Amino acid sequence: MASMSLQASTYYTHPLSNDVKTLQVITDGDFRKLPVIDNTENSSLEISFDILSDEELFLQYQVIHCDAQWEQDDLSELDYVDGFQPTRVTDVSPSFNTIINYWHYSVSFPNEDVQLIISGNYAVIFHLESDPDEQLAIACFSVTEQMAFVSGEVSGNTDIDFRQEHQQLTLQCTWSQSKLPFLSPASDLHLVVTQNHRPDTRRDILRPSRMEASKAWYEHDRDLIFEAGNTFRRFEFIDRHYATFGIEQLRYHAPYYHAELVTQQARSGNFYRYDQDQHGHYLVHALNNVDDEATECEYFWAEFKLAGAMPPKGSGNIYLTGDFTYGELTDAYRMDYDPELQCFVGQVLLKQGHYNYQFLCGQEWVPDFTSGSDPRATLSVCEGNYYEARNQYDIYVYYRAPGARFDRLLGVAQLEP
Numbered sequence: 001m002a003s004m005s006l007q008a009s010t011y012y013t014h015p016l017s018n019d020v021k022t023l024q025v026i027t028d029g030d031f032r033k034l035p036v037i038d039n040t041e042n043s044s045l046e047i048s049f050d051i052l053s054d055e056e057l058f059l060q061y062q063v064i065h066c067d068a069q070w071e072q073d074d075l076s077e078l079d080y081v082d083g084f085q086p087t088r089v090t091d092v093s094p095s096f097n098t099i100i101n102y103w104h105y106s107v108s109f110p111n112e113d114v115q116l117i118i119s120g121n122y123a124v125i126f127h128l129e130s131d132p133d134e135q136l137a138i139a140c141f142s143v144t145e146q147m148a149f150v151s152g153e154v155s156g157n158t159d160i161d162f163r164q165e166h167q168q169l170t171l172q173c174t175w176s177q178s179k180l181p182f183l184s185p186a187s188d189l190h191l192v193v194t195q196n197h198r199p200d201t202r203r204d205i206l207r208p209s210r211m212e213a214s215k216a217w218y219e220h221d222r223d224l225i226f227e228a229g230n231t232f233r234r235f236e237f238i239d240r241h242y243a244t245f246g247i248e249q250l251r252y253h254a255p256y257y258h259a260e261l262v263t264q265q266a267r268s269g270n271f272y273r274y275d276q277d278q279h280g281h282y283l284v285h286a287l288n289n290v291d292d293e294a295t296e297c298e299y300f301w302a303e304f305k306l307a308g309a310m311p312p313k314g315s316g317n318i319y320l321t322g323d324f325t326y327g328e329l330t331d332a333y334r335m336d337y338d339p340e341l342q343c344f345v346g347q348v349l350l351k352q353g354h355y356n357y358q359f360l361c362g363q364e365w366v367p368d369f370t371s372g373s374d375p376r377a378t379l380s381v382c383e384g385n386y387y388e389a390r391n392q393y394d395i396y397v398y399y400r401a402p403g404a405r406f407d408r409l410l411g412v413a414q415l416e417p
Helices: none
Strands: 018-027 036-038 046-051 057-065 081-083 091-094 101-109 114-116 121-130 132-142 146-154 167-174 189-195 203-204 210-212 215-218 226-228 233-237 248-251 256-260 297-305 317-319 334-339 342-349 354-362 393-400 408-415
Touching: 018 132, 018 342, 046 121, 046 132, 057 132, 114 393, 121 408, 132 408, 146 393, 167 189, 167 233, 167 408, 226 317, 233 248, 233 297, 297 354, 342 354
Parallel strands: 036 132, 256 297
Antiparallel strands: 018 046, 046 101, 057 121, 081 114, 091 101, 121 132, 146 167, 167 215, 167 226, 189 203, 189 393, 210 215, 233 354, 248 256, 297 342, 317 334, 317 354, 334 342, 393 408
């Protein structure tokens, strides 16, 4: 089994082995929801992934608690987990009637073996039972206390342009003064905002523009201005015999299916065109009377093509982005120029389903939140920026009181234009 070393100092959801595919964290059975549960029994989430293998591998997982920057904090396991660690993964199933053999692994939270005691960020590290140093995947999620509530608006009228290429957020955060009587928003609150859950768009907001006893406003903040971007492109491979939406040609070369996607054009400089997307999420799905999509869906090579998009000199390479890339700009998702086809080409091994994607221009990068936002990626070259874009903004509200040893997660919200 080929393993990949962890390249970033922060934790984020991604495989650590080339054999691990389709790593997902799904809340309440809805692939569109954030990987967040509350500290009651009102919600649950499932971490799942496949390992391309003819034989079952016996795995264990370890849960660690992280701060707002997704670095491991100084807490002892006894402070955040009630249970014994590491814990064995017991929900394992082989693929059925597929050309490529794989094993499907799944872990749900909360579960009987591991009870999470406090709120905040959690990283789950999966490793071989026989060798704890052989790590295969990391999955991240959060637990919220639902004690702070965020409202606001997304506007194309920003402090730097008017209905052109950016969107600006105005936020209002409220909390119960009786439950949090000593909270000082200027020093204790830490807001994290991302656009379409892309880690390279992360903004850390530390100070409100004004405040009252149990309310804080975040207005006219340059860190709350985002490139507007564009609608996600879509395709689906849900039938092994027919080319479905977004696919130009479907063929089989042993041992894989190959789905050649329709050649795309750069959309910068054009008019905005609305389409109903899923903000980068993907859904594993197949037709033809599949009983269990987790174990009966095939793997295929998705072949992407982008014409007429030469990045400016010195701006970097072109990469694919979407939930299936885990926020990484690496060789695995880079588009290479083919002079014969006169377009950029790239391919990714995916599981049957519905997919969203876009083309980013930037330098090779893996998520690292310790230095604040990282402006190395832009949609403007290939996708353009249109203030009308229906982006989704995720807001996390962290709280660390003076002398506290960890970041509590008071609340989570989502905003759209």
